[in-house]
Structures are given as structure tokens and as C-alpha cells.
Amino acid sequence: MRIAVDAMGGDHAPRDVVRGAIDYALHSTDEISLVGDVPRLEREAASYGKGTPANVLFVDAPEVVEMGDHPAIAIRTKRRSSIVVATDLVRDGAADAVVSAGSTGATMAAAIFRLGRIEGIDRPALSAHMVTATGPVMLLDVGANVDSDPENLVQFAAMGAIFAEHVLHVPNPRIGLLNIGEEVEKGDELAREAHAKLASLDLHFVGNVEPHDLIGHRADVIVCDGFVGNVVIKFFEGITSFIFRALREDLQQGPIAPLALLALKPGFDRMKARFDYERYGGAPLLGVKGVSIVTHGRARARMIEHAIRVASESSQARVPELIAQWTREHPALVHRGVRSRIAARLHRERG
Secondary structure (H helix, E strand, C coil), rough: EEEEEEEECCCCCHHHHHHHHHHHCCCCCCEEEEEEEEEHHHHHHHHHHCCCCCCCEECCCCEECCCCCCHHHHHHHHHCCCHHHHHHHHHCCCCEEEEEEHHHHHHHHHHHHCCCEECCCCCCCEEEEEEECCEEEEEEEECCCCCCHHHHHHHHHHHHHHHHCCCCCCCCCCEEEECCCCCCCCCCCCHHHHHHHHCCCCCCEEECCCHHHHHHCCCCEEEEHHHHHHHHHHHHHHHHHHHHHHHHHHHCCCCCHHHHHHHHHHHHHHHHHHCCCHHCCCCCEEEEECCEEEEECCHHHHHHHHHHHHHHHHHHHHHHHHHHHHHCHHHHHHHHHHHHHHHHHHHHHHH
């Protein structure tokens, strides 16, 4: 696989991005294109001390999309920015996937405007992995769309199921709909209509899933509106960090704290490994014509390495092609959603 990496994106770029890419390349035959300020990238690679593997290339992109830039405007005006050049490598067939720890909005805008949406997918969705004691739970959408309709949620479910099965290797993934109760009649109109549509399809739909069931791993893929999903994932990240921080602080109190920490260290190490979200790499933007992986802005080298692995596995599994195949097999559902939105817009304009 050929992976284009936005080497200038992220809080710790380019240092950790370069190091993560080199670490991956040393144990892979994939071709990694580091896109950014080439002289600076070469200096970072030299300072790492591991050498530059033959399968690591440098591609020049002198501009950078800053976190404060408006995503859509930056994509149009900064044509030589690292995220645009990296995404264009995928568009032009010179790479199979793009990875970025930079601005999420810019990464999504580049993917949507430079790669385009898969025919039949009205709105691409951004997914995230919530780490549980029994494996990852895939939640989508987590921010690409702040308002969705029932057809959008059905498409999110299908795309999530494809990714879970072919990249996370979950056989026949269970699909859940995030709601305020398990009963069919629970929730607002969006949730009730989405429930009916999901129940009628050839997906392993297990019904409504309440928030506490996210950690209970009642479903492998859980769908919701992007506004709700973004709130949920940020709360989950915050509460997880708080718990680990509080435990560490409390166990450091008292005269026997060093001995207690030493005795508990094996258990903490196992817990840390169990809830290690870095190994899932990043969030795939599903529904675009190519593989686009958005990893955390605070990603260090190890998470970058895993993000490249996820990009490679997604490319090998041909995730965009499988999503396109699903839309072709369900034309009535896809086009009904498009027609309903066009009709609603015309009604508003005439009203």
C-alpha cells in the first residue's frame, strides 16, 4: 500500500509524525510519502537516528493549514498545503490513503472536496473507537454532520459495519442505535424513523442502545447524529482521563504510597493496555472516494504509526469500494433519502 502522511499536521508535527512513519516503515513494505517542508522533514528524519528507510519518500508542500484557519477557505486558498497535497496524491492515484493529525475540519474538507463523496452516500461520517473491556465499540457520526436524517443514520450503520468487519475483523458486527431507552417507541422522530429503517435491512441490528450500553459493548457499531456523537466521545475521553488521573493522585498519598504503587503496578499496566486507544490509530472518514484517516491532534509517534497501519488495512480491505457496492445494492433506500430532501427544500422555497 502507498500511504500519504500529512507530516505538518498535529501538535507534535513534524517530529513525531516523521518518527511514527519511520517506525512503521521499518517493519513494513508499504510506501510512505511524508508530505510537508522537505528540508525540515529530512532534518527530523536524520535526528531520529534510525536512518530513512527506502520506502519513505518526501513530498514537498510548503504551506500549512493552521488550526485557526477556516477549513473550506484554507483548502481553496492553500493549494500547496500539506493536507491538500497529501489528499491529492490519493485523488491522482499516487497513494491509496491519507493520514493526518492536523485540523479535523481541514482534513474532512480536503477529503470531501478533493476526493468526492461515494455515489449514493449523502453525507460522509467520522467514526471513533471507544475502548471497552471486551474490545472497541465504533461510534459514528462523531462530528462530520451536526444534523442528520434517518437515511443518513442507515448509511452510517452500513459504512460502520463494513469497516468493523473488514478492518477490525468483527464477524457480523452488531449495529445499535443510540437512544434514551431500549423500547422501539423511545426517542424523537429521527430515532423512531431510523429504528424502523434499520430493522428492515439486512444488517445485524440489535435495536436501541442506551448510553451505559456503550461501555457494556452491547453493539459493535453504534450510530447517532454527529452533534450527539461528538458530545459523547468528548465526555468519554474526559471521564476516562479523570478516572486514571484521580487514581494516580489518590494512590500517591500517605507514607506507604510507594510500596502500594509498586504492588499495584502489574494491575495498572494491564488496565492501561486494555484501555489503550492509541492502537486503533484514528478515525476513518467513511463515505468518500478514498481512505482518509483522521488521527488525534495530540498524537505522538506511536499513534501515528498505528494510524498508518489502519490506513493500510483499510486500503487493503477496499473499504470505499465495499461501501460503493452497498449503495448499489440498496438504491431504493439511498435515492429515496435524496429525493425526500430535494422535495423538502423545494417545499420550503415555495412556502
